[in-house]
Amino acid sequence: MRSAMTSAELATSEPRVAVAAPASTVVRPAAAGRENSAVDTARPTTDHRGPTGGFRRDIEGMRAVAVALVVAYHAKVPLFGGGYVGVDVFYVISGFVVTTVLLREFANTGSVSILGFYARRARRLLPAAMVVLSATLIASWWWLPLQLQWIATQAVASVAYCVNFLLARNSVDYLDSMRRESPLEHYWSLAVEEQFYLCWPLLLIVLLLWARRRRAAGPMAGGHAGLPVVLGVVGTLAGASFMLGVWLTAHSPGYAYFGSPARAWELLAGALLALGLPTVARIPARLAAGLTWVGLAAVVAAALLFDGATRFPGYAALLPVAGTALVIAAGSVPHTGGAVGLLGRTPLQWTGRLSYSWYLWHWPFLVIGAALLGGTAIPWQNLALVAGALLAAVVTYRLVEDPLRRARVLAVRPWRTIGLAAVASAAAVAVAVSAVLVRPTVAGTGAPVDTAAVLSASTDVERDLRRLVAASVAAPAVPANLTPPLPQVTADIPTVFQDGCVVLKITDTGTDHPCGYGDPTAAHTVVLFGDSHAGSWFPALRELVTARGWRLIVMVKGFCSAASVRFRLDSVNRPYDECVQWRDRALDRIRELRPAMVVTSSTNYTFGDPVGVFTDRDQVWADGWAGTVAELRSHGSQVVFIGDVPWLPPTVVDCLAVHLDDARTCHGAVDDVVLEPRRRQLTADAVAGHGVLVVDPTPWFCTTTVCPALVGNVVTLRDGNHISATYSRLLWRVLDERIGRLGA
Structure with missing residues (x-):
């Protein structure tokens, strides 16, 4: 499209x-008893030669x-x-x-x-x-x-x-x-x-x-x-x-x-x-x-x-x-x-x-x-x-x-x-x-790896996760015990997208979608706020708040960055004003909730430029993020900003299905798939200046040079840029380590 x-x-x-x-x-009648098929049998003859017509070479x-x-x-x-x-x-x-x-x-x-x-x-x-x-x-x-x-x-x-x-x-x-x-x-x-x-x-x-x-x-x-x-x-x-x-x-x-x-x-x-x-x-x-x-x-x-x-x-x-x-x-x-x-x-x-x-x-x-x-x-x-x-x-x-x-x-x-x-x-x-x-069998033949077991038993989750990432870069074949199996990866979507708690319609500006998870009587409330990339962190965050006994409220709208920027959405060829309206209403709701913590994230690769005249697009986005986190911090909430994930090709899962014996074909170079590096840095610096905890998830997906399509026996990105629900769930402990006692 x-x-x-x-x-x-x-x-x-x-x-x-x-x-x-x-x-x-001059039009001659068709021969009796058969269809006039001259239009279908005309051959190119010469260029246009006058009122009797001819094959239209210009057409x-x-x-x-x-x-x-x-x-x-x-x-x-x-x-x-x-x-x-x-x-x-x-x-x-x-x-x-x-x-x-x-x-x-x-x-x-x-x-x-x-x-x-x-x-x-x-x-x-x-x-x-x-x-x-x-x-x-x-x-x-x-x-x-x-x-x-x-x-x-x-x-x-x-x-x-x-x-x-x-x-x-x-x-x-x-x-x-x-x-x-x-x-x-x-x-x-x-x-x-x-x-x-x-x-x-x-x-x-x-x-x-x-x-x-x-x-x-x-x-x-x-x-x-x-x-x-x-x-x-x-x-x-x-x-x-x-x-x-x-x-x-x-x-x-x-x-x-x-x-x-x-x-x-x-x-x-x-x-x-x-x-x-x-x-x-x-x-x-x-x-x-x-x-x-x-x-x-x-x-x-x-x-x-x-x-x-x-x-x-x-x-x-x-x-x-x-x-x-x-x-x-x-x-x-x-x-x-x-x-x-x-x-x-x-x-x-x-x-x-x-x-x-x-x-x-x-x-x-x-x-x-x-x-x-x-x-x-x-x-x-x-x-x-x-x-x-x-x-x-x-x-x-x-x-x-x-x-x-x-x-x-x-x-x-x-x-x-x-x-x-x-x-x-x-x-x-x-x-x-x-x-x-009669679908073909799509299963890897590589040595089994149990990513979940490694991380659950770890005493230093981030260290062991990085080791798994490095090992996956070098592993040739797709593991035989891939979880979930390849045919189910693209459907490995967080439940929050399917239970009516995420605004999926582009034209929808309502904020009556937020849903609550965890203990409704908990002393601490956490809000997950942003676009679909924020929604991809839901499985990890749900595990985290369950372990801490907190309550989780989800405020997520597709294609809608949490940064306070009015921008064009290329897919609709106009300013995405529904995003602005939804974001303003969501910020009002968050102000009313006064949560202990707001976890926010959005894609770093936007689907259109900011509206209006600007000389530095990256700075516009960094300033927009600064405006959002300043608003969130103004009512006392701790704020965790999670940077964007790498962007592998959208056909990455199809690539793995074709290259079961050499998954390395489907990996991406960091320089190619970690998008907008300057904007990432400007944004991180801008929000950190407001006392926000900045979490860069790149080491959980990549080495310093390569971002593998899978880590151990789990595909990381179900469509190239959204975290699979399974991998997101496995990241809860490493996210918990980063957050530490923030908001406790």
Whole structure:
């Protein structure tokens, strides 16, 4: 996902078609008794040659531009932080091409065969999509066995073309939004298009039939007003969708990005172009040539200027959509000297032809490849992976996509295509179900180690823990007695996240969630305060307060740092004001409780920059922490500040599953995974100046050079940056040693 988001996030290309020219196009009737399949069998001939139409090499070239931007973005190629706009390019092209096809059929036969339309869509999109989906499921069975349940769920949702709404729903829930990237997430854009295809032909037919009746009724009925009214209706729908997208971008970015209602205007923009071709044809040739360059520059500029912090789609999507529309519109006019010459070059035509298959393959290659490479891939490795995906696309295009699209045995009988589509979809679902029912065995073969026994018997817990960490750096194989077993590690979440005591919804600002643990009549109360990284310390702290006979109150909100800083949350592309409101209310509640101790912690790696003008981002965060602890200390509470944990790759557990015989592949260098070292030091100094006990947990996870993925027989971080509940629980004694008699 683009950020998450998803991070990613792409669009599917549309069929290669011969698009009619705008003016007085001659349409020959289909041969009696068979479907007119000219749109699916058109071959590239020459550049646009006038009113009789021709293969649109500029559109094929724009497909190449779109897929290249998307692939570059996901491969983390520098400068292309806004490469996700390739999805918008594809959508405009799709709306234009599909509407042109429908208009041509209506002009040809007086109606549109809905069955024939869906058969063409299925023949064009389904074969390659189901092949890649099934292959990805099989590859995931081998290399991402711990994600099979989630990947299979996405596979079924992809077959049903509703995976976009699954991802939109997950984006507003903290635990779901923190899932690892799935190799099938990119099917969301295909779902958006299919939902559009389901509705648009029916609406267009109704509008066209209405317009024809108006023309037949004669001037007295306003017959010549039919087309303007059709354009008005479609334009109104596009405008409503656009405004919905703008509103959702501000209030529910996940639904704005993944939801078809908020994206429909981009496809309708292409549809409006197709409906208005006679008017577009009047553009002067010299102006048309210039407009193609302006449009192409707008698309490229969006890819270079936008990034993860851009509020997208929202108003920003106008730039790539308008740019694509300009290229298509101006390319409909015969001219020389425009961008059509560039877009028509052989490399772009070849890439455009493969764009759909390359789009389908590139994301599984990147996600699964990263797991095989130890959890992350550097840019040159990503480029190698997407090159491999391009090779797979060539094979898929030649053996699956193109032959089935051209198969006359399917084209002449739409029901055959529908039947084949049903069988292919059912087969993909069967693969998904089988992958879940027959899971591979994932167990280490290394010598057993009992981390819990070592620490419970220790008389110097921190010393012995550091020895375990050092031994784990050198140990090759995953221990045979891993606790919990690898398939259960990602679900090893502290109970506080599951019992309603943590604010998980991004938009929730309430403080009625705090829960109490331990002795409710205890003389001493401890408050755990912060974001999900603070919540990860709950098992350790619960053991500690139980041993001391204290009471524990939890005040935790996902993504919400305890530091008094107003910051942007990249995943929602706006200031995270809900965090500010929740934090202020939580501080008020803590003031009322007057606890003996407040234990606070938050991620050191924020999901967006502070709001406002600043010259030193790190200092802003250090000052924010100083403000928070000053407030906590003002009512007499002792404060313990626990620094952030290392950040291993989010696929660290998948890496261990793939490298059972050499866990060292999954370890991280301290310099790479202990993030924001300057901010860490500034923050520690700032809070220590207010009499706060600073606890740096790094030695409990790392040596001076390496942070192992596991310590003894316990995985430390269940998702790369949240402590597993089991490991957190084992750390209670070392945390108790650090706290000493503070607050007693």
